[in-house]
Amino acid sequence: MSDPANKPEKAAKPSAVEVFKEQSNYLLDPIPQELEDGNDFFGKASIQLLKHHGTYQQDNRDERGQNGKAYSFMVRTAIPGGKLASAQLLAELDLCDEVGNSTLRITTRQGLQLHGVLKSNLRETIRRINETQLTTIAACGDVTRNFMCSPCPYKGDPVYDQMQDLAGRLAVHFRPRTKAYHQLWLTDESTGEKWLAGGGKDSGEVEPIYGPTYLPRKFKMGIALPGDNSIDVHSHDLGLLAACENWSVVGYNVLVGGGFGVTPSAKKTFPAVAQPLCFISPTQVIDVATAIVKVQRDFGNRSDRKVARMKYLIHNWGLSRFREKVEEYYGASLNPPRPIEVFEFNDGMGWHEQGDGRWFYGLNVENGRIKDEGSYRLKSALRAICTELDSPLRLTAHQSIIFCDLEESDRPRLEEIFHSYGVPLSEDFSNARRWSIACPALPTCGLAITESERALPGIIDQLEVELEKLGLSDEAFTTRMTGCPNGCARPYNSDIGLVGKTKGKVTVFLGGRRLGDRLNFIYKDLVPTEEIVPTLVRVFSYFKSSRLEGETFGDFCFRRGVDDLLAHCDDG
Numbered sequence: 001m002s003d004p005a006n007k008p009e010k011a012a013k014p015s016a017v018e019v020f021k022e023q024s025n026y027l028l029d030p031i032p033q034e035l036e037d038g039n040d041f042f043g044k045a046s047i048q049l050l051k052h053h054g055t056y057q058q059d060n061r062d063e064r065g066q067n068g069k070a071y072s073f074m075v076r077t078a079i080p081g082g083k084l085a086s087a088q089l090l091a092e093l094d095l096c097d098e099v100g101n102s103t104l105r106i107t108t109r110q111g112l113q114l115h116g117v118l119k120s121n122l123r124e125t126i127r128r129i130n131e132t133q134l135t136t137i138a139a140c141g142d143v144t145r146n147f148m149c150s151p152c153p154y155k156g157d158p159v160y161d162q163m164q165d166l167a168g169r170l171a172v173h174f175r176p177r178t179k180a181y182h183q184l185w186l187t188d189e190s191t192g193e194k195w196l197a198g199g200g201k202d203s204g205e206v207e208p209i210y211g212p213t214y215l216p217r218k219f220k221m222g223i224a225l226p227g228d229n230s231i232d233v234h235s236h237d238l239g240l241l242a243a244c245e246n247w248s249v250v251g252y253n254v255l256v257g258g259g260f261g262v263t264p265s266a267k268k269t270f271p272a273v274a275q276p277l278c279f280i281s282p283t284q285v286i287d288v289a290t291a292i293v294k295v296q297r298d299f300g301n302r303s304d305r306k307v308a309r310m311k312y313l314i315h316n317w318g319l320s321r322f323r324e325k326v327e328e329y330y331g332a333s334l335n336p337p338r339p340i341e342v343f344e345f346n347d348g349m350g351w352h353e354q355g356d357g358r359w360f361y362g363l364n365v366e367n368g369r370i371k372d373e374g375s376y377r378l379k380s381a382l383r384a385i386c387t388e389l390d391s392p393l394r395l396t397a398h399q400s401i402i403f404c405d406l407e408e409s410d411r412p413r414l415e416e417i418f419h420s421y422g423v424p425l426s427e428d429f430s431n432a433r434r435w436s437i438a439c440p441a442l443p444t445c446g447l448a449i450t451e452s453e454r455a456l457p458g459i460i461d462q463l464e465v466e467l468e469k470l471g472l473s474d475e476a477f478t479t480r481m482t483g484c485p486n487g488c489a490r491p492y493n494s495d496i497g498l499v500g501k502t503k504g505k506v507t508v509f510l511g512g513r514r515l516g517d518r519l520n521f522i523y524k525d526l527v528p529t530e531e532i533v534p535t536l537v538r539v540f541s542y543f544k545s546s547r548l549e550g551e552t553f554g555d556f557c558f559r560r561g562v563d564d565l566l567a568h569c570d571d572g
Contacts (some may be wrong), residue, residue, distance in 0.1 A: 012303035019140070020045040021213045026206050027052050028180035041071040042121050052143060052214065053181055054136025055076065055122065059114070061417065062443040073117040074444065075125050078139035079170040081149035081164045082110030082395035082402075086386035088173035089393055090222065091132045093370070093383060099125050104367035104379070108437060108489055109146045109220070110231075110395045113140060115444050122130060126185040137181045137522060142215045145292065146172040148222035148231040152348045152402045162249045163223045163242060170221065173286055174293070176214070177207055204414075205440020209297075214263035215307035216300030219293060220259070223252075229342040231397045232516040234258050234273040235490050237310045238292055241276075241340055251281045253337045254288060256322070259315040260487030263306050264501070269353070271492035272311040273519055276337035277323055295322070345514050348402050349396075349426040349434060351411070359406045360394075361414060364426040367438045367453045374422075381421035385414065394420060399437050400426075431476050432467060433460045437490075441500065443482025448483030450500030456481045459498075462533040470537075470544055478514050478551040481506075492519055495554035496536065504529055510539065510565065513554035520554070521562055524570075537567025539567040 014022075023029070024045070026299035031046045031053075044052060047057050055077050059069035075090065092112050096104040101116030117125050126136050139146060147165035154160045207214070223240045226231035232240035258274030280288050296310045299317075314322050327333050349362035366376065372379045385391070385403065389410055394402040403414065418425060426434065439445070441452030460479070467473050477495035482488055484500050485507075491497030493516045495507030505526045512520035527535055542565070543556050557565060 004327070006144055007407070010055075011564075013302075013304050015305050016044070017048045017142070017305060018213055018216075018302045023050050024180075026178035026180050026185065026212060027176070027214075028178070030355065031180075031184060035036075035119075040570060042067075042119070045479060050254065052138065052141030052176065052536070053184065053548065054126070054139035054141075055117075056140060057543045058446060060116075060443050061446075061448075068245045071119065072115070072444075073122060075100075075114045075122070075129070076107065076135060076139035076231075077112045077129055077134050077136055078146040078171070079111050079149040079169040079395060081135060082151045082166065082393075082397075083136065083168075084393050084395070086390045086393060088132045088134055089382065091128065092334070095125055095128060096370075102371070102379075103368040105401045106365055106370065106395050106401065107146075108368075108397055108399060108439075108550065109395055110148055110151065110208040112144045112395070113440075123185055125240050130186055135175075138174070138176055140218075140298075142217055143176055143210065143223055144170075144217075144219045144559050147171045147174075148397060150224055150230055150346070151402055152229045152346060152400070153360050153392070153394060154352075154355055155358075156207050156353075158247050159225065159242060159249050161226070162282070166240075166282070167223055167244075170286065170289065173290070174209060174221075176210060179206075181290050187292065192498065203535075209293060211297060213302070215293070215297050215303060217310075219296065219310065221289070223344070226340055226342050228342045228346040230247045230345055230347055232490050233342065234492065234517045235260060235493060236274055237296070238289060239274050241336055243279070243340055251279055251284055251338075253340050254278050254280055254283060254292075256292065256318075257311040258313040260490060260492045262485040262487060262492075264485050266306050267311075269306055270311075271487060271519060272315070273493060273517060275314070275319055276340075277319065277326070278334035278336065279338045280334065288326070288330055288334070291326050294329050295325050299325070342517050343516050345516065347398050347400070347434070348396060349400065354405070358404075359408065359411060360402055361406060361411075362396070362400060362421075362426055364429050364434050365400045366429075366457060367436075368432065369453065376423065377421040378423050381417055381423045384417050384421070388417075389414065398435075430464050430467075430473060431462050432479065433457075435476055436479040436481070438462055438481040439483055439488040441570050445483060447486060448500065449502060450483050450504060450506060450529070452481045452483040452489070452498075452500065453555075456498075457533055459529075466533060466537045467540065470540055472544060473538055476514060476551055478512070490516070493517070495552070495557070496520075496521065501526055506532065508532065508535060510562075511554060511558040513552060513558070518554075518558065520557075521547045523557075523562055523565060535569075539565060542568045 056074045097148040099121040100114040147167040220236045222231040222236045240252040255274035260271045263269045301308045320516040380413040392404040394552040438452040438456040441448035479496040480489045481498040493512040499507045509520040
């Protein structure tokens, strides 16, 4: 008689999304049929598969009514390191006017998003983006997302170019290889014929890294410097923190297990900052990164998407076991991490010398929204600048834009264009506004519980007044707001995190910091939107009276802790 204790554990049932991927013929079916079915929406399987192609089905929740939902699509462009040409931005601006909702949005991962695209315009939109040598593939979905990198174009410091080059090579290496993308959206320029779809039983021929079901969940990567952690390297599934000697990158600390998505009703979910795993040379990066991705591919949770990110695999296994498995996949032992820590966050705003006789200028774009609204005409200003100056551009992780390779003579002209279109310069923004970001939330995001992008500017208006009264206007602290707990604007490592919890109410987090290497903690839950600023002002008042010399707001809150803050600041 067999011993029941020795029976193999029954495999967990795969989630519905895993089934969709497995049956899709490498991200293809049933999208082609549904593209032609005359409906303005897709079915459940196609909705999930389309994410890998760079688009989300949405509806404007402000316009829901007796006639049901008015469906449209968000189309996201993946831009490694945020690098793009003026002509490419002009093409995206054309698209936002012709097929979108007339606005364009810089994302928190250095990409661009169009909103309001109709299903009937999806093919044209994605085709035109690819014609500019950009792409939407892998901007969303269960794959490695857009590769982030410190964007400042310092030409006098070669490490920036080295990191940007690596980001580009990693993006190409991890890009899905299925031909479904080409079949659905593009044509062969030489023949005018559609590409054949990928597929077949031998997954190695199609997706040697991902296989037929890709990854259990999204996977984020980024590259940073200890003195420039503008991409929040600790928030990534896999982060690379550069070690430099003699103006050259000699290697990277590999950080693993970051991720901020949380489901409040599921106690098994939590935010996490990445931990140092090992130190590798630049020549090892692609192979080690591939090994890490494959470990997550083979052992990440494919039955419960709430705990499918790599942070949960590392939590369940422990870092030591995870390292052993990565070494097994890599085929060699890995060196221990070096004692490298981040110490600055350079957002690149304002004027800076590049180091080659030219300049770059960082323009703060509030919440990343590029629009013409009233006297504020940023979209028109960008058209004028990109047409006249034709400068290379960089998008930042704080949803802003850097104009590169500017001559000394371009400086007054750039500012003149901004002034003529009613666009404030970065120097005109308060620190509170400059260091704030928000996710889109309502009305387009289906997951949003509360307002975010539309609420944060007003919150900052009030906060600016109160900080001026306290004499704290010069303080630099990050404020990040999201309409739900999924953490798209990285609220869980900021000085102040405002996370939508239920309609009209948020959870207030404190105690993170601008450097992004520490989680914050819940200070107060279910705070009505109108009480956010009064709640924060009481803490700022305590901070002013009791801070240590040179102490930041986040460090003060972390040092005092939640109980002490509540004892001094809670009005009952």
